[in-house]
Amino acid sequence: MSFLLKYKQLEEKCEIPNENYTIRDLLDEMELSPQTVVSKQNGELVIEDTVIEDGDEIQLVQIIYGG
C-alpha cells in the first residue's frame, strides 16, 4: 500500500502507514501547516481530511511562504 508524493522538486513513493491515513496526517509528519499548502489527490483539489488510498498521487502546493 503506497502513494506517490509530489512536493516542490520532491517526487517520492511513500508507504501508507495505517488505515484512514489522511493528508492532514501526512502534513503533520512533514511538519507543514495546512494553512500554507493546498493538496491535490490524483490532480484534483481536496481538503486535508481526505484519506490517502493505495496508488494515489498526492501533490502538495505551498501557497504561503513566511513574511
Place this chain on the structure above:
Amino acid sequence: MQCSKCGNPKVIYKREQSGQLLCQDCFIESIEKKVIKTIKNEKLLDKGDKVLVALSGGKDSVTTLEILNSFRKMQVIDICAVTVDEGIANYRQEGVDIAKRHAERLGIEHKVVSLKEDYGITLDEIMEKENHRGSCTYCGVFRRTIINKAAREMGATKIATGHNLDDEVQAIMMNYLEGNTGNLTKLGAKTESKAEEFTVKIKPLREIPEREIGLYVVAKDLEVHFDSCPYAMQSFRGEVSEVINQLAEKHPTIKYSTLRGYDKIKNTLKKEMQKEYAHGRCKRCGEPASNELCKACFFLEELGL
C-alpha cells in the same frame, strides 16, 4: 460530505470561520463575489477609471488583475499594470516574466520598472552596505514611489494593490504595537491623499484571507510566482504574522474581527490623529515631501547615491 451551496460531493475547502464546505466552482464564485462586494460597498471603482494594477506576478496581484479584468470586460474600467523589479537575485525575475505573460494574455498596457534603472542600485546591493536600514524599509519606499510615478505617467486614476486580509490585519497590529498612530490612519480599502500627485489606492482583496487567494489561483489554474522573498524573514511583519496565525488556529474569526474593529474606529482615528499633509516638494526629485527631501531621496543620499 458535500458542498454547502450546491451539494457537489467534491469538496475542496472548509471555511474554518463559518464551517462552510465548498466545491471548486462554488469556492471560485464565492471569492469573486466577495471581492466584487468589497468593490461595490467601498465604492472602489468609478465608471471610466483607468486602474493601474501593481503586478508582481505573485498570487495576490494576479488575483487582483483577474477579478478587476471582469470589470474591464464589461467596459466599466480600463486596466494597465506596472511591475517593479527590486533587483533580488534568484527571486524577482520569475515574477517579472509571469507578470509579462498575464499582461500579454489580457492585452493590457504593462511596464516593468527596475530600482537599478530608476535609482542606480538594486536591493541586493543596498543590503551589502553596512549602514542599511533593513530590506523592507527601502523596498516599501522605493516601490511606492515607482508605482506612484507610473500611475501618473500611464494616466491611471486608481492604483490597485493585492493587499489581502492577512496583510491588512498585520498592518493594523504592527502599527498599533509600534505606536505608529500616523500610519494607522492611512489603512483601509481606499486611501486618498490630499496631494494630487498621489493617485487613489484601492485594495479589492482586503477581505480575502491569504490562504483563500492561494487556493483560488490553484483552483483557477492561474500562473503565479509562489516563492519566498529571501529578505522576508528579517521583518517585524513576519513576527506579527506568526502570532496572529497562532491565535487564528483557536479563534478562526480573529482576523475579521480585527479588521471590523479597525474599520469602526478608523474615522475617529483619522479625525484625531491624521497628520497635516506635506505641501512641500522634494528638492532633489520634485515629488511631494514633508521635508527638504522625500523619503526615497533621503535614503538615496544616506546610501551615498
